[in-house]
Amino acid sequence: MTLIDQIRDVFLTELGIPEEEFAPTLAYGAIPEWDSASHMVIVTALEERFGIMFESDELVELSTVARIEEALKAKGVEDGGAA
Amino acid sequence: MSLAARLQAAASAHAGRPALSIGGETLSYAELFAAAERCAARLDAVPAGARVGLLAHRSLDAYVGVLALVLSGRPYVPINPKAPPERQSAIAAAAGCGGWLHDDETADSAQALAAGHGGVALAVDPRADGPRDFTAAAARHAYVMFTSGTTGTPKGVAVRVDNVTAYVDAFAQIAAITSDDRCTQFFDLSFDLSVHDMFVTWEAGACLFAPTEAELIDPVGFANRSGASVWFSVPSAPAMAQRMRRLGPGVLPGLRLALFCGEPLPSSLAKAVAAAAPNAEVWNLYGPTEATIAITAERLDPAAQGMPATVPLGAAYAGCAAVVVDDAGLPVPPGGEGELWLAGPQITDGYINNPAEQAAKFLATTIPGYPHNLWYRSGDLVRNDPIWGLVCQGRLDDQVKISGYRVELLEVEEALRRAAGTGEVAAVPWPLNEGGSAEGLVGFVCATSVDARAIAASCRELLPPYMVPKRVIAVEALPLNANGKIDRKALRQRYLERP
Numbered sequence: 007m008t009l010i011d012q013i014r015d016v017f018l019t020e021l022g023i024p025e026e027e028f029a030p031t032l033a034y035g036a037i038p039e040w041d042s043a044s045h046m047v048i049v050t051a052l053e054e055r056f057g058i059m060f061e062s063d064e065l066v067e068l069s070t071v072a073r074i075e076e077a078l079k080a081k082g083v084e085d086g087g088a089a
Numbered sequence: 090m091s092l093a094a095r096l097q098a099a100a101s102a103h104a105g106r107p108a109l110s111i112g113g114e115t116l117s118y119a120e121l122f123a124a125a126e127r128c129a130a131r132l133d134a135v136p137a138g139a140r141v142g143l144l145a146h147r148s149l150d151a152y153v154g155v156l157a158l159v160l161s162g163r164p165y166v167p168i169n170p171k172a173p174p175e176r177q178s179a180i181a182a183a184a185g186c187g188g189w190l191h192d193d194e195t196a197d198s199a200q201a202l203a204a205g206h207g208g209v210a211l212a213v214d215p216r217a218d219g220p221r222d223f224t225a226a227a228a229r230h231a232y233v234m235f236t237s238g239t240t241g242t243p244k245g246v247a248v249r250v251d252n253v254t255a256y257v258d259a260f261a262q263i264a265a266i267t268s269d270d271r272c273t274q275f276f277d278l279s280f281d282l283s284v285h286d287m288f289v290t291w292e293a294g295a296c297l298f299a300p301t302e303a304e305l306i307d308p309v310g311f312a313n314r315s316g317a318s319v320w321f322s323v324p325s326a327p328a329m330a331q332r333m334r335r336l337g338p339g340v341l342p343g344l345r346l347a348l349f350c351g352e353p354l355p356s357s358l359a360k361a362v363a364a365a366a367p368n369a370e371v372w373n374l375y376g377p378t379e380a381t382i383a384i385t386a387e388r389l390d391p392a393a394q395g396m397p398a399t400v401p402l403g404a405a406y407a408g409c410a411a412v413v414v415d416d417a418g419l420p421v422p423p424g425g426e427g428e429l430w431l432a433g434p435q436i437t438d439g440y441i442n443n444p445a446e447q448a449a450k451f452l453a454t455t456i457p458g459y460p461h462n463l464w465y466r467s468g469d470l471v472r473n474d475p476i477w478g479l480v481c482q483g484r485l486d487d488q489v490k491i492s493g494y495r496v497e498l499l500e501v502e503e504a505l506r507r508a509a510g511t512g513e514v515a516a517v518p519w520p521l522n523e524g525g526s527a528e529g530l531v532g533f534v535c536a537t538s539v540d541a542r543a544i545a546a547s548c549r550e551l552l553p554p555y556m557v558p559k560r561v562i563a564v565e566a567l568p569l570n571a572n573g574k575i576d577r578k579a580l581r582q583r584y585l586e587r588p
Contacts, residue, residue: 016347022559038171038554043492043528046329049145063336066307077297 008085013074016051020044034069056083092231092250094162095257096291098124103268103294109152110315111299115122116149118294124149124215125156129223132161132188134209137226139187140233142166142180142208144199145277148226150213151278155287157213158190162226164247166233167278168202170317172553179242180235181206183442190235208344219323233441234281236379237496237556239487245441252381255434257288259406262385264346264372268294272319273312275300275326279473279495281378282350286321295319309335309365313343320344320366323351324524327362341366350374351381351493353399353481353524361569363391373400375481376494379450381435381467385411385479399524402429402479409433410459413473420456423475426482428468432461439465482516483525489518496575501530501548501556507533508547515575516558519585530559533580539563540542 007015021039024081034040040048049068053059057083060068068074090096100108116124135141141163145151158165165185168177170286170495181202182211189210191199199210212511238244265270272290274297280365290297298315300308309330312320319514320341330336344366354373360481363371366569376383387403405411410432413421421427439447452464470482487498501516512533518527532544540562548557568579 020559021357021558022542022549024542024546032395034306040558041302041554042308043325043555046332047528050332065333067308067449069303069306 009078009083010071010075011056013052013071013078017050017071018057020047020051028071030072030075031072032071052078056081058083090254091227092253092288093162093225095254096156099292099294106268106294107280107296107418109149109289109297109299111147111149112301115150115296116293116335119453121153121156123221125160125415126154126221127219127242128153128157128213128215128224129161130220130577131211131214132157133224134162134211135163135188137224138162138228139208139229140164140166140184141170141187141188141190142199142202143185143190143201144168144170144177145192145213146170146194146195146278147299148192148194149215150190152287152297152299152389153215154190154192154213156277161223162228163188164228164232166235166245167283168235169277169279169553170198172279173550174198174201175551176553177202177241178205180245182233182319183242183245183583184233185441196395200444205438211559230282230438232281235279236378237488237494237500239446239497239499241500243500247437247438248284248378248381251283252435252437253288255408256285256381256383256406257292259408259435260277260285260289260383262407264348264370266290266295266319268296270318270345270396271316272297273300273308273315273317273321274298275305275308275322278378280351281382282321282323284381305568307333307335308500309340312341316343316363318343319346320369321348321350322431324349324354325352325526328355328358328522330362331358336361336365336369337399339367342368344369347371348374350376352490352526354399355524356400357397357523359400373403375402375479376431376435377465377467379437379439380409380431380433380467381437384409384431384433384435387478387509391447396496397474397477397480399481401474401477402481404478405431405433406435409435410461411479412456412459413414413428413471413479414456416453418454418456420458421453421473423473426470426472428485429471429479430456430464430466432459432464436463436465481525491518491560492526492534494553496530497554498530499521501532501552504534504548504551504556505534505544505558505561507551508544509536509539509561511535513567515577515580517577517585519581526586529559530556531585533564533567534561535565535567538564
């Protein structure tokens with residue numbers, strides 16, 4: 007599973023959104039389901055899935071799917087698995 | 090003096106001072122009220138006194154629209170643009186609006202509601218020029234707020250102008266806001282705690298700082314960048330900040346007041362807030378929409394030992410009463426528990442077009458020892474603790490709080506029934522936090538298998554996002570309790586609490 011597939015999996019599971027709404031450009035606040043409350047749910051799910059931890063300053067920077075992907079790669083997460 | 094007259098008096102007294110800051114733009118009282126008066130002048134196209142749906146969210150238009158409606162004596166009906174069209178339409182049908190105010194992004198929704206339910210759609214257009222002469226009218230109601238309903242449709246609560254002024258006056262006795270204060274505005278306008286933000290702030294000549302949707306991701310950072318002195322949110326907001334590791338000791342040094350309402354405030358969280366905001370008084374406010382914003386308040390003593398799991402509800406506002414009663418409607422003795430009944434000048438006119446619910450919840454009766462003759466039954470189970478006073482113990486019905494939003498499980502189950510095509514469904518709050526509030530819902534459907542995605546998608550067309558079940562689970566049978574009702578606790582234990 008590629009990294010973006012895994013991120014998609016987290017978004018579809020945690021937000022309950024249909025697949026067509028997911029895209030690298032999807033941004034925090036752009037859909038009702040991704041709000042301040044669910045943001046933390048997504049972050050927690052990503053942290054658990056990849057066995058990593060975001061710094062508090064990083065958490066508010068994770069405002070698009072593309073930025074989440076970048077941040078995960080910066081933490082050494084690669085396609086197919088944990089950091 | 091009416092709310093409109095009081096706000097106008099504050100606007101003239103503080104004309105040059107900042108009134109509203111949003112998205113990097115700050116308006117003075119003179120500018121904000123000029124925009125509101127120009128909008129009010131254009132509202133002459135809407136019948137005097139008619140309710141007006143307001144479709145605007147976290148924009149300058151939203152605040153100008155509220156003020157224009159208050160000044161012109163037309164009750165505002167906030168309709169969250171994030172709610173699905175079917176729910177907007179259900180609110181519109183129940184509200185009977187004579188007009189629709191919209192911003193740039195909600196013009197299409199407003200036109201659709203006008204086409205379907207009558208009335209004219211108008212843009213707030215806060216930057217438009219034009220005359221400022223409008224007809225002020227003495228309105229009975231300030232706003233109609235819709236909350237989750239038990240019958241599958243949202244129910245509207247009509248709140249009088251004098252309920253709001255009673256609230257503002259009573260709150261001023263608890264914690265006076267001054268013109269030097271900088272107050273947060275975190276609540277959606279369709280959540281009645283936003284009424285506190287706007288009118289308490291503007292009557293005091295203080296400045297309201299409204300985050301954009303993107304800024305809501307980090308309320309602590311927003312408060313600090315705004316130089317906020319007064320914070321008001323649901324407890325879920327600092328709880329979220331805590332999980333994001335942004336609520337450490339001393340991170341909010343500029344706050345002098347930290348107010349919480351909308352759901353039980355866990356004592357441990359309140360103490361974390363007190364440490365994060367060492368210069369602030371921390372207050373737990375309590376009250377349903379039907380009693381106007383909040384009706385009791387407790388100041389946290391961070392040094393107190395042995396506090397219950399949630400901060401007590403505190404004392405009733407001046408002139409109001411909050412009494413724990415037994416099944417016979419008599420006050421319980423110290424140590425007893427029962428339903429909390431509320432009375433006083435903040436008790437609203439109640440539900441629009443819902444006589445059965447009205448009769449069940451608003452009682453023309455008396456309680457020995459109290460002068461009030463109209464009581465609102467809150468549905469909250471409360472202990473009359475001999476040391477801590479009123480302590481929340483949960484609900485007597487199927488209402489739950491999700492991130493502070495009031496949700497009737499029966500309304501969610503009605504949507505699940507339609508989506509799943511079977512009558513045997515259940516909605517279970519999950520996971521729960523230590524204050525007893527839920528972060529989301531799980532749907533159960535009695536079937537051999539379910540298309541969870543399709544059911545969620547169908548629910549999304551009927552319900553606001555926070556009410557949509559995050560998971561849907563197929564079960565062979567729904568467990569029943571001794572009364573023959575669906576046993577949600579058993580469902581939770583059987584399917585959700587397994588390791």
